[in-house]
Amino acid sequence: MSLDVRWNQLLGTNAGQFFQRVDETHPLDIYIGKEASGEPALLLVTDKKPPPSHEYQAIHFLSRTRSDHRWAVVFKLVKPELVKVFFLLCDDLVESCRKVIAGEDPVARLMSRFTRWQRLLDRGHDGLLPEPALRGLMGELLFMLHRILPLRDPLTAITAWTGPMGGDQDFSFSDHLHEVKTMRTGASTIQISSAEQMDVTSIPIDLAVVTLDDADASAQGTITPLTLVKSLTDMLEPFPDAADLFESRLIEAGFVRREEYGNRHYVHRGIREFSITPEFPAIVRSRLPTGIGKVSYEVELASCDAFELN
Secondary structure, three states: HHHHHHHHHOOOOOOOEEEEOOOOOOOOEEEEEEOOOOOOOEEEEOOOOOOEEOOOOOEEEEEEOOOOOOEEEEEEEOOOHHHHHHHHHOOOOHHHHHHHOOOHHHHHHHHHHHHHHHHHOOOOOOOOOEEEEEEHHHHHHHHHHHHHHOOOOOOOHHHHHHHHHOOOEEEEEEEEEEEEEOOOOOOOOEEEEEOOOOOOOOEEEEEEEEEEEEEEOOOOOOOHHHHHHHHHHHHHHOOOOHHHHHHHHHHHHHOOHHHHHHHHOOEEEEEEEEOOOOOOOOHHHHOOOOOOOOOOOEEEEHHHHHHEOO
């Protein structure tokens, strides 16, 4: 039985504070349950002294001493509207702690993992991206899957994925930059969101245009956000550091594995790449007069044909 199903059963009981061990095989004393006031909570019992209690916007982190001189570490949800994301967070914490090694501080591992989710939860994000943001993310992931990972070391590739961190370009290698745009078949323009995105200084920039169309579930060759992410996690599984960083980047992008994503179907039509030269039709920061602030504009795709890479 999945954790979220068990949790919903626990929350539906009339008992006050109540906790249940996640399973008998887990190496840590970790429990799911609810506080006396009814909030869902994750509990770790440990010999290691945890950090002081802290009240984040969506989750309260509580550390308590017990009568047996051990410590109780509690993550308690205080924003009920984020309960689905909280369940996913706790599932991530539970599974990551299965890999704890002898001598490692389990509280430190939990806190490190929790920090990934904290900003997402503090923003009140429910883990479902708006359609334009989701399509943009899928474009970046498709480019990573088909063009970056076949050519680059996995950890280098994921480290260079700076789009979720707000970088000027979506992929920033020491020797090359890549900006990714996602469009539907038949679209004639692409949106450039800043004067920096196409501004070539000392490092070459390529523009990748990913064509991604909406589709019915019955259509052949469809993908969903969940299947696309799984393709990448399967590819990265032999590389733990890269896989771990990939998960961090997904959360930073606002993506968590909500079941609703399994109902969104798309067809990937292909990727076109263009070299950004001084002649490329673009508004760039280095050629703007002083005093010009934020710039966004559209580029006609037909005007880019001369710059397409083979």
